[in-house]
Amino acid sequence: MDVSAIDYYANHGGSFLHRASAPPKLVFAGLVIASVVVTRDFYFLLGAYITLAALVFRTGLPAPRVITIAAYPAIFALIFAAAGWNGDWIGAGVIILKALTAALASVIVIVTTPYPDVFASLRPFLPKIIAEGLFLTYRSLFLLLDLMDNLLKALRVRGGISRGKIVRNVVNFSSGIGLLLVRGLDISEKFYGVMRVRGYDGKLSGGYVRGGSPACGAGAVLTGAAILALALSIRYEPGLESLGVYFVYAALPALALSAAWGLYPKWEAEAWKKS
Amino acid sequence: MSHIHIPDGVLPLWIVAAGWVVTALLLALCIRRVDSGDVKRKLPLIGIVSALMIAGMTLEIVPIAYHINLSIIAGILLGPALAFVSVFIVDLIISMFGHGGITVVGLNTMVIGAEAVLGYYLFQAFRTVMAGRRAGWASALAAVMSLFLSTSIMLGVVYVSHINPAAALHTEEAAHDTHGGPAGDVETEGGLDFGRFVKTIFLLAPLGWALEAAVTGLVVSYLYRVRPDLVASEKT
Numbered sequence: 413m414d415v416s417a418i419d420y421y422a423n424h425g426g427s428f429l430h431r432a433s434a435p436p437k438l439v440f441a442g443l444v445i446a447s448v449v450v451t452r453d454f455y456f457l458l459g460a461y462i463t464l465a466a467l468v469f470r471t472g473l474p475a476p477r478v479i480t481i482a483a484y485p486a487i488f489a490l491i492f493a494a495a496g497w498n499g500d501w502i503g504a505g506v507i508i509l510k511a512l513t514a515a516l517a518s519v520i521v522i523v524t525t526p527y528p529d530v531f532a533s534l535r536p537f538l539p540k541i542i543a544e545g546l547f548l549t550y551r552s553l554f555l556l557l558d559l560m561d562n563l564l565k566a567l568r569v570r571g572g573i574s575r576g577k578i579v580r581n582v583v584n585f586s587s588g589i590g591l592l593l594v595r596g597l598d599i600s601e602k603f604y605g606v607m608r609v610r611g612y613d614g615k616l617s618g619g620y621v622r623g624g625s626p627a628c629g630a631g632a633v634l635t636g637a638a639i640l641a642l643a644l645s646i647r648y649e650p651g652l653e654s655l656g657v658y659f660v661y662a663a664l665p666a667l668a669l670s671a672a673w674g675l676y677p678k679w680e681a682e683a684w685k686k687s
Numbered sequence: 688m689s690h691i692h693i694p695d696g697v698l699p700l701w702i703v704a705a706g707w708v709v710t711a712l713l714l715a716l717c718i719r720r721v722d723s724g725d726v727k728r729k730l731p732l733i734g735i736v737s738a739l740m741i742a743g744m745t746l747e748i749v750p751i752a753y754h755i756n757l758s759i760i761a762g763i764l765l766g767p768a769l770a771f772v773s774v775f776i777v778d779l780i781i782s783m784f785g786h787g788g789i790t791v792v793g794l795n796t797m798v799i800g801a802e803a804v805l806g807y808y809l810f811q812a813f814r815t816v817m818a819g820r821r822a823g824w825a826s827a828l829a830a831v832m833s834l835f836l837s838t839s840i841m842l843g844v845v846y847v848s849h850i851n852p853a854a855a856l857h858t859e860e861a862a863h864d865t866h867g868g869p870a871g872d873v874e875t876e877g878g879l880d881f882g883r884f885v886k887t888i889f890l891l892a893p894l895g896w897a898l899e900a901a902v903t904g905l906v907v908s909y910l911y912r913v914r915p916d917l918v919a920s921e922k923t
Contacts, residue, residue, distance in 0.1 A: 548737075
């Protein structure tokens with residue numbers, strides 16, 4: 413999980429999803445996850461996943477990398493599918509696609525929305541300590557990843573991590589974590605001191621929802637609503653079970669078009685190709 | 688080992704909802720318990736400890752499909768109430784990266800939060816027994832016992848939800864060793880040998896517990912040498 417890359421994607425893209433504000437995108441993710449919870453249809457899930465993949469291409473971000481980030485839960489879904497294996501490929505596919513689709517919906521939101529915006533949108537629904545904790549954890553994560561990067565380099569250079577010496581590796585790695593904690597705490601205490609000097613009284617400023625394009629936000633919500641409506645129709649309306657197959661047929665050209673669009677050089681895609 | 692990696696839409700809705708309700712109640716209790724002045728002072732510490740837990744959870748140890756949680760360290764450093772809050776923050780953030788479903792954040796917080804809370808109380812108990820010495824050993828023992836109990840809670844969740852249990856753990860051997868029922872929307876029909884599954888888990892899980900206990904013991908031992916105030920201070 414490359415948190416730095418995710419943060420960079422969220423802050424430097426210019427696609428319609430980047431232009432939408434955080435709340436509609438959270439609603440979009442919620443609707444997609446609700447459809448994943450509701451459905452049992454393999455073809456619907458395949459269609460939804462292809463649609464989301466098409467959206468990823470449409471963002472102009474490096475799609476294979478984004479899709480790979482969202483593929484992490486597939487490892488565990490595969491284990492689940494293997495455990496429940498009874499020769500039914502469709503049943504196994506449903507489990508794997510449920511994991512992939514829900515994760516891709518979440519990842520689309522975080523690669524197109526700066527984390528402070530996501531947290532600011534959640535703030536009204538969370539107790540103050542948790543809302544502030546989310547902001548500080550996010551900030552501390554980058555601080556810690558920097559420290560960890562340096563620590564791992566130092567451990568390797570000085571022979572602290574070597575093949576075959578498991579006990580020594582665990583001892584050195586654990587001391588490294590301890591060192592990280594102490595250094596991280598020192599920095600966070602200084603950070604707290606600075607916050608107090610600047611008038612911190614238990615509420616961080618800056619945690620507000622930034623406005624985005626209403627049209628882009630509405631587009632995201634409508635996409636999510638359409639996916640959920642389809643899931644509900646397939647699940648509860650007799651005679652509409654075959655809609656899932658048509659959904660796949662409709663999603664495939666959308667994916668092809670989005671992929672072609674993503675490959676076509678333009679300003680918002682250029683940045684990733686150069687980097 | 689105890690982190691529930693079941694994808695969204697697999698567990699029955701009632702157990703997911705129950706997880707959220709119980710977690711919300713426990714969070715409310717924890718927040719009421721801590722003094723607001725103390726919270727302001729400890730927010731940076733919550734941030735660092737939560738970030739460390741996230742970093743630990745993203746480092747997968749491939750051969751045994753295990754990641755360390757560092758939840759016992761969170762319990763020892765933050766105290767039970769703030770550690771539970773920290774665990775919720777961690778679960779919420781990593782679920783957004785697709786690590787554990789968003790709908791199971793409540794259940795994950797319950798299980799890992801139990802680890803942190805039990806870890807704190809057991810650490811204090813072992814330190815009292817050891818007359819304040821050997822903080823490393825006390826924390827390692829607390830880690831083993833907390834992980835045993837949290838794994839039991841996780842197995843309890845699997846049992847009451849009637850799903851195929853191998854999905855709840857990322858333990859490949861367990862998956863191969865379990866004859867699950869149909870996956871579908873995950874209602875098993877007599878294919879589940881829960882007793883056998885429990886035996887398999889408790890045969891494999893100690894590998895993960897030993898690793899987490901070693902890391903916890905060594906980290907706490909290091910902290911006790913360098914910043915004893917962090918380990919020994921009063922917690923709520």
